[in-house]
Amino acid sequence: MIIPDMSDYLDPNNEELLKDFYVEAEMQVEILEQNILVLESNPGNMDAVDEIFRAAHTLKGASATVQMNELAGFTHIVEDVLDEIREGSIKVFPVTVDILLEAIDLIKEMLSCRSEGTVYDEDISGLTGQLKGLLDGSSASETSSGDTMNDTAENNTDLTLSEYELLELLEAANEGEKVYAIRVNFNEDHPMNSIGGIQVFAASKSAGIVLRTMPDFEEIYEDVFHPEIVYYVSTPVPEEELSAKLNIPGVVTSLSLDELSSSSEGITGASKTVETMKATPGNGKADPQIDEKKNEAASFGGSTESDDGKSEKKVKKEKELKKRKNLGSVLRVDSRRIDNLLNLVSETVITKATFTQIGNNFSEVEASLNDQERLYRDGLKRLINSFQSYVERAGEGLTANEIKSEMNDQFSDLFAAFEESKSNFKNTIVKFRSTSQNLARTTSELQEAVMQIRMVPISQIFSRFPRLVRDASKSLSKNINLKIIGEDTELDKSVIEDLLDPLIHCVRNSVDHGIEIPEERIRSGKPPEGEVILKARNEGSLIIIDIEDDGKGIDVEAVRTKAVERGVIHPSKVLSNVEAFNLIFEPGFSTAKKVSDISGRGVGLDVVKRKIEKLNGNVNVWSELGVGSKITIKIPLTLAIIQALLVRIGSEVYAIPITSVIDSHRIKPAEIKLIDGYEVIDVREDVISLIRLDRLFNIPTESSSEYNFVVIVGSGDKKMGLMVDSLIGEEDVVIKPLKDRYTSSPGVAGATILGDGIVALIIDVSQLLDLGLKQEIENRRRRSASIM
Amino acid sequence: MKTKMDFPSINERKPEGQGAGGEAYKVLIVDDSMFVKKQISQILTSEGFEVVGTAGDGLEGLEKYKELYPNVDFVTMDITMPKMDGISSLEKILEFDKDAKVIMVSALGKQDLVKKALMIGAKNYIVKPLDRVKVLERVLQSIK
Numbered sequence: 001m002i003i004p005d006m007s008d009y010l011d012p013n014n015e016e017l018l019k020d021f022y023v024e025a026e027m028q029v030e031i032l033e034q035n036i037l038v039l040e041s042n043p044g045n046m047d048a049v050d051e052i053f054r055a056a057h058t059l060k061g062a063s064a065t066v067q068m069n070e071l072a073g074f075t076h077i078v079e080d081v082l083d084e085i086r087e088g089s090i091k092v093f094p095v096t097v098d099i100l101l102e103a104i105d106l107i108k109e110m111l112s113c114r115s116e117g118t119v120y121d122e123d124i125s126g127l128t129g130q131l132k133g134l135l136d137g138s139s140a141s142e143t144s145s146g147d148t149m150n151d152t153a154e155n156n157t158d159l160t161l162s163e164y165e166l167l168e169l170l171e172a173a174n175e176g177e178k179v180y181a182i183r184v185n186f187n188e189d190h191p192m193n194s195i196g197g198i199q200v201f202a203a204s205k206s207a208g209i210v211l212r213t214m215p216d217f218e219e220i221y222e223d224v225f226h227p228e229i230v231y232y233v234s235t236p237v238p239e240e241e242l243s244a245k246l247n248i249p250g251v252v253t254s255l256s257l258d259e260l261s262s263s264s265e266g267i268t269g270a271s272k273t274v275e276t277m278k279a280t281p282g283n284g285k286a287d288p289q290i291d292e293k294k295n296e297a298a299s300f301g302g303s304t305e306s307d308d309g310k311s312e313k314k315v316k317k318e319k320e321l322k323k324r325k326n327l328g329s330v331l332r333v334d335s336r337r338i339d340n341l342l343n344l345v346s347e348t349v350i351t352k353a354t355f356t357q358i359g360n361n362f363s364e365v366e367a368s369l370n371d372q373e374r375l376y377r378d379g380l381k382r383l384i385n386s387f388q389s390y391v392e393r394a395g396e397g398l399t400a401n402e403i404k405s406e407m408n409d410q411f412s413d414l415f416a417a418f419e420e421s422k423s424n425f426k427n428t429i430v431k432f433r434s435t436s437q438n439l440a441r442t443t444s445e446l447q448e449a450v451m452q453i454r455m456v457p458i459s460q461i462f463s464r465f466p467r468l469v470r471d472a473s474k475s476l477s478k479n480i481n482l483k484i485i486g487e488d489t490e491l492d493k494s495v496i497e498d499l500l501d502p503l504i505h506c507v508r509n510s511v512d513h514g515i516e517i518p519e520e521r522i523r524s525g526k527p528p529e530g531e532v533i534l535k536a537r538n539e540g541s542l543i544i545i546d547i548e549d550d551g552k553g554i555d556v557e558a559v560r561t562k563a564v565e566r567g568v569i570h571p572s573k574v575l576s577n578v579e580a581f582n583l584i585f586e587p588g589f590s591t592a593k594k595v596s597d598i599s600g601r602g603v604g605l606d607v608v609k610r611k612i613e614k615l616n617g618n619v620n621v622w623s624e625l626g627v628g629s630k631i632t633i634k635i636p637l638t639l640a641i642i643q644a645l646l647v648r649i650g651s652e653v654y655a656i657p658i659t660s661v662i663d664s665h666r667i668k669p670a671e672i673k674l675i676d677g678y679e680v681i682d683v684r685e686d687v688i689s690l691i692r693l694d695r696l697f698n699i700p701t702e703s704s705s706e707y708n709f710v711v712i713v714g715s716g717d718k719k720m721g722l723m724v725d726s727l728i729g730e731e732d733v734v735i736k737p738l739k740d741r742y743t744s745s746p747g748v749a750g751a752t753i754l755g756d757g758i759v760a761l762i763i764d765v766s767q768l769l770d771l772g773l774k775q776e777i778e779n780r781r782r783r784s785a786s787i788m
Numbered sequence: 789m790k791t792k793m794d795f796p797s798i799n800e801r802k803p804e805g806q807g808a809g810g811e812a813y814k815v816l817i818v819d820d821s822m823f824v825k826k827q828i829s830q831i832l833t834s835e836g837f838e839v840v841g842t843a844g845d846g847l848e849g850l851e852k853y854k855e856l857y858p859n860v861d862f863v864t865m866d867i868t869m870p871k872m873d874g875i876s877s878l879e880k881i882l883e884f885d886k887d888a889k890v891i892m893v894s895a896l897g898k899q900d901l902v903k904k905a906l907m908i909g910a911k912n913y914i915v916k917p918l919d920r921v922k923v924l925e926r927v928l929q930s931i932k
Contacts, residue, residue, distance in 0.1 A: 017827060024823045057868050058821050061895045065827065065917035072917075076897075191915045192894070195902050199913070202906040223899050248912075249925055 021066050023330050024058070025111055029104060030463060031055040036100050037466050043092035053082045059107070070120055071110045077131050078103050090134055099130045101467070169211045170260065173234035177208060179260040180239070182231045182246060185253045193225045196251040200231065203246050208235025232260070331493060333453050341453065344446045351442060354435045361428040369421045376417040383411055447641070451492070455637075458536045458543075459487035461500045465507055465534055472511045479518050479529045480511060489536040491543045491637050498615055499545075499635070502608040506547040506631050507532060509605065514551030514629055524626060526550065542617075542659070543637055548630040554623035556580040581621035585609040608633075613766040616642065616657055642735060644762065646728035646754070647711060649693050650701040653760040654724070655733050655752055660765035662712040662719065664727060669708060681710060681721060688712060690721045691768070696747065701725060713765045720769055731755075735762060747771050804928055805837030812838035813931060814859055818849030818877065819866040819893060824916065828864055828893070831920050832927070846872030850880045853888070862889035862931050864914070867901050875905050882909050891930050893918075 032055045035048040042048070056079045064072035078100070084090040106120075106127055113120040173179045182204070186196040197213075197220040204210045213220060214230040235242060239257055247255050390403050462484050473480035491499075515521075515530030522528055533548040559580045563569045568586055575583075585605045608631075612619050617635030636642060636659060644655035645664070665683065672679050672690065679690040690710065694701045710721040733752035738745075749764035805813050815837050819825045822844075829839045841856055843849035846869050853863060863881065867874040874892060881888045892905045892913040902913045911930040914923050 017823070017830075020823045020826055024821060054820070054868055054870065057895060061916040062821060062823050064896070065824070067917075191896055192899050192902065194899050195906070195913065198903040198906050202910075221903055249929070250922060 018066060019330065021062055022111070022115055024062060028055040028059040028062075029108055029111070032059075032104050032107075033101070033467055034463060036097060036104070037470060039092055040094065040097040040470075046086075049082070049086050053079065053086050056082050068110070068114055068119075070124075071107065071114070074103070074110065074124060074128065075107060077128055077135075078107070081131050081134050084135060096134060099127070099134065101471075102127055103131060165212075166260065169232050172209075172211050174209065174236075177234045177236050178239075179211065179232060179234045180242065181258045181260055182233060182242075183228065183256045183258070184231065184246065185228050185255070186226065187251055187253045188225055188227060190251050194223050196248070197226055197229050199248060199251060200229070200246050203248070204231050204233045204235075207237045207242055207245055208233050331454070331456070337449065337452050341446070341449045344442055344449055347442045348439070348446065351435060351439045354431075354438075358428060358432050358435060361424070361431070365421055365424045365428055368424065369418070372417050372421055376414060379411060379414045379417065383407075383414075386410070451637075451641070454493045455490040456493050456496055457487060458489045458491060458496065458499075458545075459484075461496055461503060462487045462534060462536070464500070465503075468504065468507065469511055469532060472508060473515075476512065477517065478511070478515055480515055481529050481531050483531060483533045485533065485535040486537050489538055489543060491635075495543075495615055495635060495637070498611060499633075502611045502619075502633065503534075503545065503547070505605065505608045506633075507534065509631075510547055510549035510551065510629070514549035514553075516552050520552075524552075538637075539634075542634050545633040545635075546630055547633075548628065550628040553625040553627055553629050554581055554584065554621070555625055559583050577623075581623055584621065585619065616659055618659075641732055642762075643730060644733045644752075645711065645730055646733075646760065647693075647709070647722075647724040648726045648728055649697070649724050650699040652697075652699055653728065653754065653758055654693065655731075655760045655762045656711060656713060656722070657749070657762065657765060658730060660713045662714050664709060664711045665721075666707050666709055668706065683712065683721075686719070688719055688721045690723050692723045693763075694723075694725075696768075696771075713768075718769045722763075722768075733760070733762065804924060805832060805835040812836055813861040814838050814840040814856075815927075816841045816843065816849065816852055816856060816860050816863045818843045818846065818852075818863060818869070818874065820844050820869040821866070824866065824893070824918070827918055828923065831918070831923050835924055837927075845869045846874055846877030846880075849874075849877045850884075853881050854884060857885060862891060862911070862927070864891050864893050864927075865910070867892060867894045867898060867905070875901060875908065878905055878910055879908055889930055891927060 032052055035051045035055070038045055038048040039052070056075055060072055060075040060079055063075060081090065081100070085092060085096075090096065106124060110120040170179055182200075184196075184200055186193065190196065201210060201213065201217070201220065211232040211234055213232070215226060220226060220229060233242075237245070239259070243255060243257055246252065386407075390398075390407070394400075394403060465484065466482055469480055469482040510532050515532065516524070516526075518528035521530065531550050533546065535546040535548065537544050556575065556577055560569075560575050563575075563580075563583050563586075564571045568583065569575065585608070609619050612633055612635060615635045617633060620632045620634075621629065622632070623629035643658040645658055645661050647654050647656060663683075665681070667681060671681055673681065675687070679692070680687050681690060682688075688710075693699070705725065709724050709727050711724060711727070712719060712721050714720065731754070733754070735750040735752060737750045738748065747764055747768045749762045749767075751759055751761050754760055815832055817825050817828050817839060819828070819842075825842050825844075829842070833839060840860055841852045843852045846865075848871075849863070849865065850872070853860060865874040865878055869877075872880075878890050878892070881890060886909075889911045890905075890909070892902055892910045893916060894902045894913055895916045902910075906913065912926045914926050
C-alpha cells in the first residue's frame with residue numbers, strides 16, 4: 001500500500017514546485033491588484049470581483065499546499081471579505097479598497113519573505129482586525145461564513161425510528177431488495193468534516209435507494225458536523241460490498257450495517273457518542289486576538305499606523321523589490337513562437353542535409369575529375385608518343401594537312417575531356433549557392449525567432465503603475481489620471497527588467513513635481529485632474545517610451561539658480577532651455593522645495609540616465625513652463641545583438657554601437673587644431689574634441705596615412721570624436737559580455753566574434769565619454785598644478 | 789516481460805495507478821491553477837497513472853473529455869474556475885457520459901459546493917491543500 005508518511009510532494013523544499021508556486025503567486029497578486037483598482041473606479045464591476053475572488057482563492061489554496069500557513073491564513077480572511085463583496089453584503093467604499101490594497105501589500109511581503117527563506121513574523125492583527133471589521137460590518141446576522149471550523153451539532157437528534165416509520169420504510173423499498181440501517185460515525189478531524197454525511201449519502205444512492213436518513217437530509221446538507229448519521233438504504237448490493245463502498249477512509253470512523261425486517265425492533269440511536277475533539281485542522285488559520293478598540297477604529301476606516309511606520313515600510317518594500325530580482329526568472333512564451341522556432345530549426349536541418357548532399361556531389365565531381373584527368377594524361381602521352389611516328393611518316397611523304405586531320409581524329413576527345421565534370425561542377429556550385437542563401441535566410445529568421453521568444457510585452461511593467469500613481473497621488477492629495485498607451489509593445493526580457501526602476505523614477509517625478517495640487521491647477525485654468533501618460537512604441541530597432549504630464553513643467557530659471565548654487569554651471573553662462581532640461585539629470589539635482597518620500601531626494605533622474613545609458617539608450621526631456629513636461633526614453637529592443645560600426649585601429653578591429661554614432665568624417669591631419677592643449681576638429685558649427693583610440697587603448701599604429709577617420713559619437717548632449725585608422729562598415733554583432741575582472745575594463749562594453757573569427761571589442765560610448773572627461777579633468781588639474 | 793526476468797525486482801509492489809492488466813489508468817486533470825495541475829499530475833504519475841490531458845477551465849475540461857472519451861478513466865475537477873465552474877462542467881460531462889468518474893478538487897470551506905457536486909454525481913472529492921496519501925487513496929477508491 002501507500003506508505004502513510006509525509007510525502008515528498010508536500011516537501012516545502014521541492015524546488016520545482018516552489019518555483020511554480022512563486023510564479024503563479026505573483027501572477028495572482030498582480031490580478032488582485034489590477035482588479036481592485038478596477039473596482040475602485042467602478043465598484044459595480046462584478047467581473048472584477050469574480051476575478052479578485054478567484055485569484056485570492058487560488059493563492060490561498062496554493063500557499064496552504066506549500067505549507068505557508070501564515071499566508072494561507074491571511075489570504076483566507078481576505079477571501080472571506082471578497083466573498084462578502086461578491087455577495088453584495090459589503091459595499092465597496094474607498095476605505096475598503098485601501099484596506100484591500102494594504103492586504104495585498106502584506107501578501108506580497110509574506111511572499112517575498114518566503115522567497116528569501118524567512119517567514120513573515122510581524123504583527124498583522126491591525127490589518128486582520130480591519131478586514132474582520134469589514135466582515136462584522138457586513139451583516140450582524142450572518143456568521144463569519146466559510147470558516148474552516150464547523151459548529152458541531154451539539155444536540156444530536158434522537159436517532160430512533162418508530163415502528164410505524166419502520167414499516168413505512170419497508171414498504172417503500174424495492175421488491176426483492178434488502179433494507180439496511182447503516183449507522184455511520186464520522187471523523188471530525190477530517191477537513192470539511194460536514195461533507196462526509198453527503199458523501200456517504202451519495203455513495204449509498206449509487207448503490208440503491210436512500211429511503212431515509214437520521215437526521216434528515218436537509219440537516220445533513222447544512223454546514224454542520226454530525227458525528228453520527230443513520231442511513232436507511234434499500235439495495236440489491238450484498239452487505240459486504242455495500243459496507244466497503246460506504247466505508248470511506250479518513251471520513252468514516254466506524255460503520256455498522258443492520259438488515260431491517262418487519263420484526264426487528266426500533267433502532268435506538270446511541271446519541272452523543274463521539275467525544276467532541278476541537279482539534280484545529282492543519283490549515284493554520286490565523287486566529288489573532290483583536291482588541292475591541294482597534295477593531296472599531298478599523299471599521300471606521302483609516303489606518304491605525306503612524307506615518308513613520310509607513311515610510312519605514314516603504315523603504316523596506318523597495319529593498320525587497322530589489323532582492324526579489326535575484327530570483328531565477330521564468331519566461332512565459334506563446335507556444336506559437338516555439339512552433340515557429342521548431343519550424344525554422346527543421347528547415348536548418350533540411351539545409352544541413354542538402355549541404356551533406358552537396359558535399360557528396362563535390363567528391364563525385366572530384367572523383368570523376370580524377371578519372372578524366374587520367375584519361376587526359378593518357379591522351380597526352382599517346383599524343384607525345386605518336387609524335388615520333390608522325391615525324392617518320394612525314395619523312396615518308398605524309399603532308400602536314402593529312403597529319404593534322406589524322407591527329408584530329410585520334411585526339412579530338414581530349415577537347416571534351418573535362419566537359420562532364422565541368423557541367424557537374426557548375427550544377428553543384430549553383431546548388432551550393434542557393435543552399436547557402438537559404439541558410440542565411442533561415443539563420444536570420446532563426447535569430448529573429450529566438451529574439452521573439454525573449455520578447456515580452458511592456459505591460460508587464462506598465463501594469464505596476466496604476467497602483468503606484470494611485471498611492472502617490474493619494475498621499476500627495478493630488479488628483480491624477482494615469483493613461484497607458486501601447487502596453488502591447490514588446491521588448492527583450494533583459495531590457496524590461498532593467499527598465500522598471502528608471503520608469504518608476506520618471507513617473508514619480510511627474511506625479512510629485514509635475515502635476516500640481518487641484519487648487520493650483522484650477523487657478524492656472526487647468527482641469528483639476530492631472531494626467532500622466534505612459535506611452536510605449538516601436539521605431540525601427542528602438543523602443544521609445546514617453547512619460548508625459550500636463551503639470552507645471554520645468555522652470556528653467558529655478559534650474560539655473562540651483563545649478564549656479566551647486567556650482568554645476570558658471571553664473572555667467574547663458575543656459576538654453578535644452579541645456580537646462582538636461583541639467584536635471586545631473587547627480588544631486590532636485591528643484592523640489594521640499595523633500596517628500598516619493599521623490600526629491602536628489603537621487604533619481606541621474607540614476608535614470610545612468611541606467612538607460614547602460615541599456616545603450618538615451619533620455620531626453622522636453623518641457624514648457626505651465627504646460628507640462630515629457631521625458632522620452634529611447635532604448636534598443638534587445639541587448640544581445642546590436643548594430644555596430646566596425647572600425648580599424650592598427651591591426652585591431654573595434655565595434656561602436658550604431659545607436660551612439662552621430663556621423664563620421666574623413667579628415668587630414670592638418671585639420672586637427674589645438675585648443676588649450678586639446679585636439680579638436682571643426683564639424684560644421686561645432687567644435688568637437690578628439691580622442692585617439694590608439695593612444696587610449698595603447699595600440700601601436702603607423703599613422704603615416706594621408707587621411708584619418710573620425711567617428712562622432714554622443715549620448716545626450718555630450719559629443720566626442722573618436723579617431724580611428726579606417727572604417728570597415730556596419731554589421732550586426734552579438735555581444736558577449738566580458739564579466740570577469742581580468743577582461744573587463746573601462747570603455748569596453750563587451751566583445752564580439754566577427755564572421756572571419758576575429759574578436760572585436762565593443763566600445764562603451766557613455767563610459768568613454770566619462771573616461772575622456774575624467775582624463776581631461778585630470779590633465780587640467782595637473783596642468784594647473786604645474787603653473788602654480 | 790523479459791526485463792523482469794533479467795533483473796530481480798526490488799519493488800514488488802505494483803504501481804497503484806495500473807489496472808489488473810498493468811495498463812495505466814488514464815486521467816484528465818481540470819484545474820485553472822497550473823501549480824495544482826502540476827502537483828496532481830506529479831502525485832498520480834508517480835503511481836503509474838497516465839495523465840492523458842489537462843484543461844484550464846470547466847469548458848475546456850468538457851471539450852477535452854469528449855475528445856478523449858472513451859480513453860479516459862477519470863477526471864479530477866477543480867470547483868472554482870473561470871469560464872465554466874467545476875460543477876457545471878461535471879454536470880455536462882455526466883450528461884455526455886453518465887458513467888464518468890469525476891473527482892472534485894476543492895479548497896477548504898467550500899462544503900456546500902462539494903455537497904452539491906457529490907449529489908450531482910461526482911465520485912469523490914479531494915481537499916486542497918493536497919496530501920499525496922489522501923489524493924491517491926481517494927482516487928483509487930473512486931475508480932476501483
